[in-house]
Each structure stands twice: as structure tokens, then as C-alpha cells.
Amino acid sequence: MRLELARSAGFCYGVRRAVELAELAADREKPCYMLGPVIHNDHVTAHLEEKGIVCLPDVRDIPPGAAVILRSHGEGRAVYDALAAKGCKTIDAACPNVTKIHRLVERAEESGRQPVIIGVPTHPEVVAIAGWCRSPVVLEDADALGGWLDECPERRSKALAFVSQTTSTQKIWDACREKVKKECTNAEIFDTICSATYVRQSEAQELAARCDAMIVIGDRKSSNTRRLAELCRALCPRVVAIEGAEELEPSSFQGMASIGITAGASTPGWIIKEVYDKMSDEIMEIEESFADLLEKSI
Numbered sequence: 001m002r003l004e005l006a007r008s009a010g011f012c013y014g015v016r017r018a019v020e021l022a023e024l025a026a027d028r029e030k031p032c033y034m035l036g037p038v039i040h041n042d043h044v045t046a047h048l049e050e051k052g053i054v055c056l057p058d059v060r061d062i063p064p065g066a067a068v069i070l071r072s073h074g075e076g077r078a079v080y081d082a083l084a085a086k087g088c089k090t091i092d093a094a095c096p097n098v099t100k101i102h103r104l105v106e107r108a109e110e111s112g113r114q115p116v117i118i119g120v121p122t123h124p125e126v127v128a129i130a131g132w133c134r135s136p137v138v139l140e141d142a143d144a145l146g147g148w149l150d151e152c153p154e155r156r157s158k159a160l161a162f163v164s165q166t167t168s169t170q171k172i173w174d175a176c177r178e179k180v181k182k183e184c185t186n187a188e189i190f191d192t193i194c195s196a197t198y199v200r201q202s203e204a205q206e207l208a209a210r211c212d213a214m215i216v217i218g219d220r221k222s223s224n225t226r227r228l229a230e231l232c233r234a235l236c237p238r239v240v241a242i243e244g245a246e247e248l249e250p251s252s253f254q255g256m257a258s259i260g261i262t263a264g265a266s267t268p269g270w271i272i273k274e275v276y277d278k279m280s281d282e283i284m285e286i287e288e289s290f291a292d293l294l295e296k297s298i
């Protein structure tokens, strides 16, 4: 049995930066709060809480003057304003790629364009991007975009500015971009899918296409992990999505020749290592028992 780990599995640059900023803040700021989990991973949230950071999801509960870490998904303008009004010290762990989108939609709207965000409307990153616009439009995919354009055909000639959730799939974004190019006459398109996401998804697809099974590791709340599993399912007969090694049943992979492993951007390296080690141990056991069998049969 061959085990292959995707090179891009695990923390991306933005997530690593956010966790490092939070760890630094835990050492320097007492008391210290995080406004919701810094990244979508319960293990990491628990680790930061152990270091003394208190997780409060609502800005209204943050005490005046406190030090507050803002999560990697970013926050809308209202959150920054509310914290400034309370005299809080903000430690901004928003990924710079996400912050760039905030500035893009803000400037687009200031220059008279309608911001259109392609993404999952309830995802925190999308909610935060929308929070920098006075009248945002959020559409999930090309079908939703078609419906929005058909609802009011004049929208096709309106000044529009398109951005994407950083963790959207290239397929969804390409379909939207094609539609915009074909049908809209005054649209600016900003390609804001993160390159780390693109590389991770491409590698996962490449592995999934040639492996008998795929293991996708990541928190169930992590949208980029769920997307990875979805993409793999389209190409691989068996995809197992787990949050950590404790959910893994290595013996269920018996008889398979190749197994690929990948992980979402918010999955810590030590969880990936635990999964990899558990699978490697199982492979060694299978190989040893196979060698035994071979010896006996000789």
C-alpha cells in the first residue's frame, strides 16, 4: 500500500500568520480576547484558550479597553468601529489577501460600482467582505448570478465590480467570470481566489484522480476543507473526511494500493502527522502480516 501526502496539506500563509499573532498576543496581552475562533479549527481554538485567550463571539461582550484578536477571515467595518469606540487594542489577524478584498470592494463602491461577491453568503469571510459595502450583492455561483441578472436585465449594463471568496473553487469562479464577460458590458472583475487555495485544490484533485482512496483532514466547520472533500469525491471512489486521527479506521483501507492524504488550510501540522503516522503503522502491520503469510506458504 502506498501512502502519499499532498505537499500543500495544512496551514496556508494566512492561517499560520493568524495563529502566530494570536500566540504572541497571548504572551504579551493580559487579559486577551479573540472575537470568535481565530481560525476554523477546534483544536487550535482549545490550544489558544489554554494559553489564556478568551473566545467571545459577540463584539458587544468585549470589555472596554481590552486587547482583541480579529480572526483570519476578517471582519466588517462595523466591528472595527465598535472596537475603536470601546478603546480596544486590536490585533488584526485577518489574512492580508482578505483585507485586500475589503479595500477592493470599498474603493469600487466609492467609485460608483456595485460590488458583487461570489461566495457562500453565510461564510464569515463573505459576511466580512459584505461588511465593507453599503449595498453588497452576494451570489453563490453562476446559476445565482444568472438569476440575479435576469431579475433585472438593466443590471447587465450597470457598473459592477466582481470579487470572489478566497476559498471558492476555480470551477465556480470561471463559470461566473465567463458569464460576466459574455453578458455584462461595464463590469470589472477582480480575481481574488487565493493562490494557496488554488494550489491545494489542484494537488488534491491530481492525487484523488490516481489514488484508490483519499483522506481529507480538517474541521467540519472549515469551508475550504469541505470543498477539498467535494472536489476529491468527484474523482476518487472513496473519500474519508475526518477531523483527526481518532476518527480514522486504518483497517478499512485494506486491499487498496494507494491512499492520498490532504488537509484544509486550517489543519495544524501535528494533526496531519498523527493521521499519517497512524496510517503508516497500519501499512507496516499489513506488510508484516503479508510477509508472514508469504513465509508460511513457502
Ligand code: F3S
Binding pocket: 012, 013, 014, 015, 072, 095, 096, 097, 098, 166, 167, 194, 195, 196, 197, 265
Ligand atoms: Fe489567506 Fe489564502 Fe489562507 S486567503 S487565509 S492565504 S487560503
